[in-house]
Amino acid sequence: MNKAFTKIFVIFWKDMLMEFRTREIIISVLVFALLVLVIFSFAFGTGIDVTEMTAPGILWVALTFGGVIGLSRTFAVEKENSRLEGLMLCPVDRAVIYWGKLAGSFTFMLAVAVVVTPIFLALFNLPIFLPRLALVIVLALTGFAAVGTLFSALAVNTRARDIMLPILFLPVVVPVIVSAVKATAPVLAGAPWGDMLTWLQIMIAFDIIYLVAATLVFEFVVEE
Amino acid sequence: MNGNHALRNGILWGLGFALMIAALYMVFVYVPTEKHTGIIQRIFYFHVPVAWVSFLAFFVTFIGSILYLWKRQEKWDAVACASAEVGVVFTTLVLITGPIWAKPVWGIWWTWDARLTTSLVLWLIYVAYLLVRSLATEPEKGARYGAVIGIVGFIDVPVVFLTVNLWRTQHPTTIIFEGGLTTPMLMTLMVCIAAFTVLYVLLVIRSAGLKTMEAEIRRLRIMKAE
Amino acid sequence: MNKDIPNSSIRAVEARGLEKTFGEQRALRGVDLTVSRGECLVIFGPNGAGKTTLLKILSTLVKPSAGSVRLDGIDIRDKPAQIRRRISLVGNQTFLYDNLTVYENLKFYGKMYDVADLENRIREVISWVGLESRLHDRAGTLSRGMQQRASFARAVIHDPSILFLDEPDVGLDPHASAMVSDILGNINSGSRTVVMTTHNLERGVELGDSIAILDRGKVVYQASREELSKADFRQIYDRYTETGR
Numbered sequence: 001m002n003k004a005f006t007k008i009f010v011i012f013w014k015d016m017l018m019e020f021r022t023r024e025i026i027i028s029v030l031v032f033a034l035l036v037l038v039i040f041s042f043a044f045g046t047g048i049d050v051t052e053m054t055a056p057g058i059l060w061v062a063l064t065f066g067g068v069i070g071l072s073r074t075f076a077v078e079k080e081n082s083r084l085e086g087l088m089l090c091p092v093d094r095a096v097i098y099w100g101k102l103a104g105s106f107t108f109m110l111a112v113a114v115v116v117t118p119i120f121l122a123l124f125n126l127p128i129f130l131p132r133l134a135l136v137i138v139l140a141l142t143g144f145a146a147v148g149t150l151f152s153a154l155a156v157n158t159r160a161r162d163i164m165l166p167i168l169f170l171p172v173v174v175p176v177i178v179s180a181v182k183a184t185a186p187v188l189a190g191a192p193w194g195d196m197l198t199w200l201q202i203m204i205a206f207d208i209i210y211l212v213a214a215t216l217v218f219e220f221v222v223e224e
Numbered sequence: 225m226n227g228n229h230a231l232r233n234g235i236l237w238g239l240g241f242a243l244m245i246a247a248l249y250m251v252f253v254y255v256p257t258e259k260h261t262g263i264i265q266r267i268f269y270f271h272v273p274v275a276w277v278s279f280l281a282f283f284v285t286f287i288g289s290i291l292y293l294w295k296r297q298e299k300w301d302a303v304a305c306a307s308a309e310v311g312v313v314f315t316t317l318v319l320i321t322g323p324i325w326a327k328p329v330w331g332i333w334w335t336w337d338a339r340l341t342t343s344l345v346l347w348l349i350y351v352a353y354l355l356v357r358s359l360a361t362e363p364e365k366g367a368r369y370g371a372v373i374g375i376v377g378f379i380d381v382p383v384v385f386l387t388v389n390l391w392r393t394q395h396p397t398t399i400i401f402e403g404g405l406t407t408p409m410l411m412t413l414m415v416c417i418a419a420f421t422v423l424y425v426l427l428v429i430r431s432a433g434l435k436t437m438e439a440e441i442r443r444l445r446i447m448k449a450e
Numbered sequence: 451m452n453k454d455i456p457n458s459s460i461r462a463v464e465a466r467g468l469e470k471t472f473g474e475q476r477a478l479r480g481v482d483l484t485v486s487r488g489e490c491l492v493i494f495g496p497n498g499a500g501k502t503t504l505l506k507i508l509s510t511l512v513k514p515s516a517g518s519v520r521l522d523g524i525d526i527r528d529k530p531a532q533i534r535r536r537i538s539l540v541g542n543q544t545f546l547y548d549n550l551t552v553y554e555n556l557k558f559y560g561k562m563y564d565v566a567d568l569e570n571r572i573r574e575v576i577s578w579v580g581l582e583s584r585l586h587d588r589a590g591t592l593s594r595g596m597q598q599r600a601s602f603a604r605a606v607i608h609d610p611s612i613l614f615l616d617e618p619d620v621g622l623d624p625h626a627s628a629m630v631s632d633i634l635g636n637i638n639s640g641s642r643t644v645v646m647t648t649h650n651l652e653r654g655v656e657l658g659d660s661i662a663i664l665d666r667g668k669v670v671y672q673a674s675r676e677e678l679s680k681a682d683f684r685q686i687y688d689r690y691t692e693t694g695r
Contacts, residue, residue: 003564010561014547014554021549021588085511086545086604090562091534150376154369158359167355168373171348172380175387182391202387213379217372220293224512362473442474449474 007092011100016107018077025073025108033066033116041123055124056184060140060177062116064170067109067141071148072165074105075156084222094219098149105152106145113137132187132196139203140180146210147172154221179203236426243419250412258409264328269412271321273420274314275343281311281424282346282378285353289374292367298439299432301367304374305357306431308350310424315347338389345384349377363442460523462487462612462643463508468517470503477503478514479667485660490644492658494651496691500667501647502541505614508645509539521612535563538610540618544601548590552581552600555589556607563608575603578636599633606637613637615646619653631657655683663690 019025040058044050078084078101087097117137121128148169155164179199186195251269258265288304291297322340323333334340353373360366405413463485470478477500485491495501506512508519510526510533519526526533546555553572560568576582579599584592589600598618605613618634631653634644647664648654655661661678663671663686670690678686 007562010558014550014558017554018547018549081545081548082541082543083545083547085506085539085541085543086559087562088511089509089534089537089539089545090559091531092562093531147376150372154356154372157361157365158356158369159361160359164352164356164359167352171345171352172377174345175380175383178387178391198390202383202390206383209379209383210376213376217293217375220368220372223368224506364473446471446474446476449476 004093004096007090007096008099008103011087011097012103012107015101015104019104019108025070026111029066029070029108029112030115032069033062033112034119036062036065037116037120037123051124051126052185052189055120055126055188056181059117059120059184060181062120063109063113063137063140063180064144064173064177066112066116067144067148068166068169070108070112071105071144071152071169072155072162074101074149074152076152076161079156088222094222095215097222098153098215098218101153102145102149105149106141109141109144110138113141126188130187132193133184135200136180136183136187136196136203139200139207140176142207143176143203143210144169144173146207146214150214150218150221153218157221175206176203179206233426233429236422236429240419240422240426243415243422247412247416247419250415255408255412256406261329264325267321267325269416271318271325272413273417274321275318275339276417277420277424278311278314278318278343278346279381280421281307281314281428282350282381284428285311285350285374286378289371292371293375298367299436301371302432302435302439303428305367305370306428306435308353308370308374309431310427312347312350312354314424315343315350318343319347336388336392338385338392341388342381342385346377346381349373349380353377363439460487461485461520462489462522463491463645464520464523465508466518468504468507468519469515470500470507470512471515476667478507481517481664481667481669483662483669485643485645487643488641489659490646490657491660491662492654493645493647493662493664494649494654494687495647495664498666499664499691501664502616504664505539505541505616505645505647509537509614510534511539535608536610537612537614538605538608539614539616540598540601540605541616542618542620544589544597545604546589546597546600549588551586551588552576552592552603553585555600556603559604560607565608571607572603575606575637578606579603579633602633602637610642612643612645615644617647617649619648619650651684651687663687665691 037058040054040061044054044058075084078087088094117133118128121130148165151165151168151172155161155168158164179202183196183199183203186192247269251266255266255269257263284307285304288300288307292300292304319340322343326335327333353370356373357366357370360369461484463483465481465483468478468481468483469476481500481504483491483504493501493504503512507514508521510530521533522536524533546552547558550558556572556575557568560571565571572585576585579602581596581599581603584596584600589597592600602618615634619631634657646654646657655675655678658675660672660674661683662669671686
């Protein structure tokens with residue numbers, strides 16, 4: 001068990017090291033997410049009355065679409081030069097590869113969210129320091145990474161791989177998107193914990209269900 | 225095809241035909257018109273059985289997918305895939321008949337009601353399922369990926385339903401009938417559900433049989449190429 | 451770990467009735483192979499003969515449609531992790547991450563295999579392939595030949611007892627390709643079992659203890675080096691790969 005954790009970390013650290021070098025995922029996803037933020041602000045306007053209605057939605061559209069872009073890179077990088085085969089040759093359980101890649105994807109998305117969210121809050125003249133929002137983001141991104149890592153591995157082996165990931169990913173994470181938006185609204189409005197509790201529970205349940213399910217079926221996606 | 229199969233299929237066709245005729249008779253002649261919503265309410269006897277069948281179909285896909293990954297027998301994949309195809313067709317019908325019913329009754333085409341929205345999300349998931357199968361580089365990979373989506377997609381159903389239900393709680397709940405179902409209405413509904421379930425079983429047997437035959441043809445072609 | 455050497459009478463590689471079908475294409479049509487411990491088997495064959503598929507099946511990457519593989523006496527379906535520790539594959543892809551240095555690549559793979567005393571091991575394997583001076587350069591900046599050498603270093607980092615080489619000299623200039631043979635001599639001091647595919651008849655015959663020809667998914671010829679003279683082999687190869695075309 002201990003060894004499995006070490007290997008998960010080794011895969012995770014490899015992805016981090018590559019990202020430090022190129023910054024290709026984080027920078028491109030970040031720019032994309034900011035663009036979505038800005039375009040949606042133009043589309044809906046930013047008056048005080050609109051903010052309450054649309055702001056949570058705009059934030060989550062930006063993080064969701066940015067997340068898809070980042071997730072599609074997760075296995076694309078392993079697919080180039082057949083590196084996935086090198087990884088598959090390693091004497092580890094396939095679930096270890098899933099968790100290693102998942103940890104990387106989660107961290108990239110979190111890094112993007114850490115930059116995008118304060119910018120979003122500033123653009124909409126909302127308080128910048130919102131620890132409860134951090135919790136919502138962590139829970140939602142965990143769900144995104146759990147589903148996205150599985151489907152990313154699946155999509156790279158199909159034709160039309162670029163479009164396949166969003167087509168698979170978005171309908172399945174509908175509960176996370178709805179819950180994240182619903183849990184963000186009370187945080188922005190300064191409402192009490194009780195208003196967001198149900199949505200946090202749904203996200204926790206979703207995360208657990210999909211982490212377990214994906215761990216079990218991942219080997220069927222990567223085997224040849 | 226051996227005698228047993230032929231007999232079973234014959235019985236199913238006969239039963240399906242009889243039930244369909246009975247269902248049509250009951251819907252259009254036997255059952256009285258519902259007094260609040262009028263004639264349009266009769267689409268209910270089509271809408272509800274079709275919705276039931278689409279959920280049943282995706283459940284069968286879920287079971288078929290698990291069995292395929294476990295046993296690695298092509299027949300389970302054929303059943304899973306055939307059921308998903310039928311499921312997508314029936315879900316499409318749900319999404320069409322829903323608005324036709326809703327417009328005259330509620331004055332709106334679409335409501336983000338938990339059942340309708342879950343159907344829509346399911347439709348999207350299983351369209352993706354069929355897309356992945358057709359875009360996989362080999363049929364065996366397509367079957368494997370399909371099975372993974374068939375499992376992961378189905379466990380989303382209760383979560384989506386629960387989420388959408390909570391999401392819409394502030395809206396007025398949709399009332400189908402003020403007086404509930406009368407006995408003739410209930411009987412008509414039951415016959416319709418039975419008719420569509422038999423239709424579903426027939427379609428899946430046909431389609432799965434076709435897929436098994438296609439696989440057989442592929443094998444024969446390979447042998448011929450030797 | 452796993453350094454317990456089983457009975458030496460056990461074959462290193464034992465494949466029975468391997469078949470693989472991709473869609474409508476049969477890549478392998480019943481391949482039987484045995485390779486003794488420490489032996490080098492060289493497999494020749496035209497493009498599309500199924501050489502790569504065969505090596506991928508032997509190295510656990512691809513599941514066969516039918517048939518079985520035993521490596522060091524263990525069925526590869528039973529204990530994949532234990533098997534993977536003992537084997538390695540050099541493909542025509544290097545499996546290296548371009549944006550990491552050679553050292554980081556080796557360290558990554560070394561850790562994945564729980565290699566003990568990794569720093570020393572990296573120094574050792576890198577000297578075998580003669581890449582000491584480029585150890586801290588990014589793999590992507592290396593020439594094709596150097597990348598292939600780094601790939602050899604990656605492949606032996608965990609001291610595998612069976613090494614699969616899939617056309618290790620393809621796409622290399624003759625000079626680099628000669629170097630591959632030297633490296634093979636370095637890393638393979640007679641203790642490793644090697645199964646290698648190649649197009650290069652001359653070099654292949656030199657390296658192999660035994661030789662097989664794979665054509666259209668079947669082993670059509672097999673002989674040990676003693677049984678065959680180098681001069682004849684070209685003719686044999688042509689004859690076996692032409693028949694039935």
